[in-house]
Amino acid sequence: MKKELTEKQEKVLEFIRKFHTNNAMMPTVREIAKNFKLSIGSVQQHLRALLSKGFLVKRGSLSRGIDFPNRKTFAQVPVLGTVHAGTFLEQIEDASDYIYINTDVTRNKQCFALKVKGDSMEPSGIVEGDTIVVSKGEMPSSGDIVVALVNNESAVKMFFKEKGKIFLKSTNPKYPTLSSDEYDIDIIGKLIYLVRQYRG
Amino acid sequence: MKKELTEKQEKVLEFIRKFHTNNAMMPTVREIAKNFKLSIGSVQQHLRALLSKGFLVKRGSLSRGIDFPNRKTFAQVPVLGTVHAGTFLEQIEDASDYIYINTDVTRNKQCFALKVKGDSMEPSGIVEGDTIVVSKGEMPSSGDIVVALVNNESAVKMFFKEKGKIFLKSTNPKYPTLSSDEYDIDIIGKLIYLVRQYRG
DNA sequence: TATTATAATATACATTTGTATTTTAGTCAA
DNA sequence: TTGACTAAAATACAAATGTATATTATAATA
Numbered sequence: 001m002k003k004e005l006t007e008k009q010e011k012v013l014e015f016i017r018k019f020h021t022n023n024a025m026m027p028t029v030r031e032i033a034k035n036f037k038l039s040i041g042s043v044q045q046h047l048r049a050l051l052s053k054g055f056l057v058k059r060g061s062l063s064r065g066i067d068f069p070n071r072k073t074f075a076q077v078p079v080l081g082t083v084h085a086g087t088f089l090e091q092i093e094d095a096s097d098y099i100y101i102n103t104d105v106t107r108n109k110q111c112f113a114l115k116v117k118g119d120s121m122e123p124s125g126i127v128e129g130d131t132i133v134v135s136k137g138e139m140p141s142s143g144d145i146v147v148a149l150v151n152n153e154s155a156v157k158m159f160f161k162e163k164g165k166i167f168l169k170s171t172n173p174k175y176p177t178l179s180s181d182e183y184d185i186d187i188i189g190k191l192i193y194l195v196r197q198y199r200g
Numbered sequence: 201m202k203k204e205l206t207e208k209q210e211k212v213l214e215f216i217r218k219f220h221t222n223n224a225m226m227p228t229v230r231e232i233a234k235n236f237k238l239s240i241g242s243v244q245q246h247l248r249a250l251l252s253k254g255f256l257v258k259r260g261s262l263s264r265g266i267d268f269p270n271r272k273t274f275a276q277v278p279v280l281g282t283v284h285a286g287t288f289l290e291q292i293e294d295a296s297d298y299i300y301i302n303t304d305v306t307r308n309k310q311c312f313a314l315k316v317k318g319d320s321m322e323p324s325g326i327v328e329g330d331t332i333v334v335s336k337g338e339m340p341s342s343g344d345i346v347v348a349l350v351n352n353e354s355a356v357k358m359f360f361k362e363k364g365k366i367f368l369k370s371t372n373p374k375y376p377t378l379s380s381d382e383y384d385i386d387i388i389g390k391l392i393y394l395v396r397q398y399r400g
Numbered sequence: 401t402a403t404t405a406t407a408a409t410a411t412a413c414a415t416t417t418g419t420a421t422t423t424t425a426g427t428c429a430a
Numbered sequence: 431t432t433g434a435c436t437a438a439a440a441t442a443c444a445a446a447t448g449t450a451t452a453t454t455a456t457a458a459t460a
Contacts, residue, residue, distance in 0.1 A: 006436070021273050021303065025225040025264055028417055039439045044419075049436080063263040063417050063446060064225055072300055073221050074274070100272060100302065103221075105397055125396070127325040144400060194396040196325070197305060200344060206406070228447060239409045244449075249406085263416060263447050404459080409452100416447065427436080 005053065012036070012046045013055055016066070026064040074100040077133055079113040083147060083154050099131060105193055109135040112189075114147065114154075120170035121145070121156050126194065132156065133193035140190045149186040150178055159187070205253065212236070212246045213255055216266070226264040274300040277333055279313040283347060283354050299331060305393055309335040312389075314347065314354075320370035321345070321356050326394065332356065333393035345391040350383050359387070 005013065015035055019027040027035075033043045047066065050056045056066045079097040099113050116130040124145065126132065132147070140146045140159040147156055148168060157168035157178070166180040166187075178185065205213065215235055219227040227235075233243045247266065250256040256266045279297040299313050316330040324345065326332065332347070340346045340359040347356055348368055357368035357378070366380040366387075378385065 008437075017276060020224070021275055023259075024220070024267070024271060024273060028263070029419090030417070038437090040418090041421090041440070042438045045437070059223075061418060061445070063228070065418080067224070071224060072298070073224070074300070075221070076217075098272075100274070100300075102300065122325065123322075125322065125325045125327040125330070130325070141400065145398065190400065191398050192400070193398065194394075196394040198345065198391050198393065200341065200390070200392075208407075229449090230447070238407090240448090241410070241451095242408050245407070261415075261448060265448080402460090405457085407454100407456080409454080412449100412451085414447100414449080416445100418443100418445070420443080421441085423439080425437080425439105428434085430431105430433085 005050070005055065009046055009049050009053075009055075012043070013050055016056070020068075026066050028064060073103045075103050075106040075111065077101055077106070077111045077113045079115065079131060082115045082117050083132075083156050099133070099195060101133060101193055101195075105133075106135075109138060109192070111135055111192070116156060120172050120175045121158075123171040124158070126156060127196070130194055130196045132191055133195075134189040135192045136189040138190045140187060145191040147188045147191070149188060150183050152184075154188070156191070159190075205250070205255065209246055209249050209253075209255075212243070213250055216256070217268075220268075226266050228264055273303045275303050275306040275311065276300055277306070277311045277313045279315065279331060282315045282317045283332075283356050299333070299395060301333060301393055301395075306333075306335075309338060309392070311335055311392070314356075316356060320372050320375045321358075323371040324358070326356060327396070330394055330396045332391055333395075334389040335392045336389040338390045340387060340390045347388045347391070349386040349388060350378055352384075354388070356391070359390075 012032060015032060016027060019025075019031070029040055029043050029047065032038075032047075033040050036043070047056065051058060051066075054069060057069050059065050059067055076098045077100070079099060101111075111133055113131050113133045116126055116132055117128055119128065126145070134147045142160045142162075144159050145156060146159045146168075147154060148159075149155075150168065155168070158171055160167040160169060166185050168178040168183075168185060170177070212232060215232060216227060219225075219231070229240055229243050229247070232238070232247075233240050236243070247256065251258060251266075254269065257269050259265050259267055276298045277300070279299060311333055313331050313333045316326055316332055317328055319328065326345070334347045342360045342362075344359050345356060346359045346368075347354060348359075349355075350368065355368065357370060360367040360369060366385050368378040368385065370377070
């Protein structure tokens with residue numbers, strides 16, 4: 001476990017966190033000093049303590065060269081449209097919005113995001129208004145949730161493969177299961193992430 | 201609309217984006233120069249072009265002082281435990297993991313995250329394994345989903361207020377509705393965000 | 401043709417920033 | 431009491447960084 005911090009060290013770390021959140025970069029020693037009306041030397045000591053206790057790490061002698069251990073990095077994922085839009089593929093060039101997700105989730109896969117409409121996957125916890133992140137071109141296994149083009153209409157369904165046939169199931173029983181016998185099914189990608197924002 | 205970039209300017213901007221993603225800070229003029237094996241002066245010119253065309257902005261004469269216009273900022277939200285842990289409040293000091301969400305969602309509210317266990321909210325799209333973000337101390341309105349302490353056990357429920365009484369409803373009908381008549385109910389906060397990661 | 405934008409180099413300088421050193425002082429525990 | 435840790439200040443120095451200036455060259459354009 002990590003060692004405990006003193007009150008002052010905690011405050012300095014908190015300031016660094018906030019600064020980083022607001023400015024997308026670490027503060028300089030002097031920027032911290034200015035905030036707390038401290039001398040440079042005092043801040044140096046606090047930083048030294050935070051480093052030795054493992055709450056910060058250094059990357060060389062760069063400017064703004066302190067870092068959080070295990071800091072997450074983000075991929076910018078474009079929101080391309082909604083899953084029942086039909087014109088789905090055309091909107092790919094027109095990403096107006098982005099969501100940002102950890103790169104340990106995207107893992108170098110090519111991803112895009114879609115807004116969900118409808119209730120066909122409600123029993124699996126996907127409801128209208130959710131934003132889903134799709135990993136493009138990844139081969140799904142049975143039971144995975146996928147985005148597919150069914151006769152050129154986009155849909156979110158649960159994927160099943162059996163005896164060479166593909167089945168797309170809505171977990172909401174009021175919708176039928178689609179099979180590759182009857183429909184022209186094109187798997188776009190596999191669901192890897194979902195975010196939902198509650199209004200208010 | 202923004203003016204068009206030359207091929208080289210595009211490449212420089214792309215490098216800056218990647219550098220920012222990987223290092224959570226902007227590169228220095230010399231770091232860009234080193235990457236492209238260019239002189240400092242050349243990079244200065246590219247930056248000047250990117251600034252005048254509106255693809256970058258400056259914040260004073262700081263080190264690493266370029267920025268993206270409309271850059272999103274993130275709040276580091278600690279994951280404090282699970283919603284049925286019971287020892288919920290004790291774990292507050294022990295944040296081992298963090299999730300990062302846009303500050304336009306958190307809006308300066310004090311937030312923390314919890315892992316969901318159980319199926320009591322499945323019909324509203326909250327399933328086991330989801331991570332929910334809670335805005336601490338925010339007063340809920342009827343219909344909002346909240347995290348509450350019920351006789352010192354934590355729970356995710358839908359909040360209702362009627363005639364001075366508080367009701368906590370599980371959207372899954374197999375669980376009873378709790379009322380402030382029978383239970384000691386303490387509202388911790390209101391749900392503002394949810395993320396789900398699909399394994400595979 | 402002259403002008404403008406792009407692209408690149410080289411160099412000098414000023415400012416920002418990290419780091420080292422020294423000193424003072426309070427608290428707490430061995 | 432001594433030692434260790436924390437807290438703070440003042441100062442100096444070296445390294446990193448931004449910025450200005452001058453120069454050359456090419457391509458497109460009015």
